[in-house]
């Protein structure tokens with residue numbers, strides 16, 4: 001077996017013990033005589049799996065009892081529409097912070113639906129090199145919610161704090177930072193995340209929603225987008241993404257086995273510090289993100305020369321360090337170092353960076 005260090009932003013690395021466990025149970029799960037992929041979602045075996053998945057996630061994230069956990073499909077991008085469709089009726093308007101591409105898409109989607117939505121802050125004019133500062137007085141007092149993207153996958157930025165929105169529900173896209181560290185769920189009205197960055201393969205979208213926010217859905221709401229329907233049916237209004245949920249369960253077990261999110265955070269901080277400390281110690285590579293907005297999950301850097309950047313990504317791939325090319329819209333390099341990336345993978349990356357800098361002097 002020859003596994004590489006895969007720095008892809010998503011779908012991304014999964015923990016090896018999870019893949020091995022899944023492989024060992026692939027053909028026949030427990031005493032069932034069939035693969036989880038082949039099970040009816042209404043079977044007792046599968047019910048045990050989905051219920052355990054929710055219980056484990058609640059434990060892992062310390063999710064309060066007045067929050068529903070939904071296992072949905074359609075990706076985080078579907079939630080860009082689902083959020084206003086489920087919430088805006090509360091007051092008729094909503095505010096957004098645009099801190100990168102995905103929050104921009106979320107804002108545009110709400111606009112497209114014809115709603116009164118306002119972008120109250122953006123870092124666009126600074127190439128999204130930081131997250132805007134958010135204070136309560138910036139938010140319209142009658143906004144139904146404030147939407148943010150907590151970790152900006154493409155630019156490599158993250159909120160260093162949870163914005164204080166007072167009584168206004170805070171809605172956060174956490175696709176690329178979910179379960180990377182403890183967060184106080186009670187500070188949010190809604191948290192959502194596509195699973196394929198830090199939780200599971202593609203196909204699962206997690207929504208965590210405070211119960212009192214389930215009563216504002218539009219009349220003509222498509223059933224599949226209505227959180228309340230999904231909550232009332234235990235995410236089984238229709239067929240859920242069964243196998244992906246099962247893998248998420250194995251991932252949650254893996255993290256709990258390591259000691260939970262405090263330990264996970266310690267490991268992630270150690271990895272991110274190794275890379276950022278190196279970036280700060282030299283002048284060959286430039287880290288464009290302002291220090292206080294640095295993401296622990298997605299680390300961006302450039303050489304300042306597009307040809308060298310290209311050479312870097314291709315030589316790194318040959319050395320077993322895959323998918324370091326930055327997002328197609330921004331170029332440069334991006335190392336996504338999610339939970340499953342071992343510390344040794346970051347060590348190998350830093351060693352490669354030093355070698356590359358030595359062998360490719362700038363003109």
Ligand SMILES: *Cc1c(COP(=O)(O)O)cnc(C)c1O
Pocket residue numbers: 010074075076077078102149151152153173174175176194195197
């Ligand atoms: C990847 C990503 C998305 C898009 O997720 P899909 O599941 O592909 O729709 C949205 N938001 C953030 C922060 C992401 O990282």
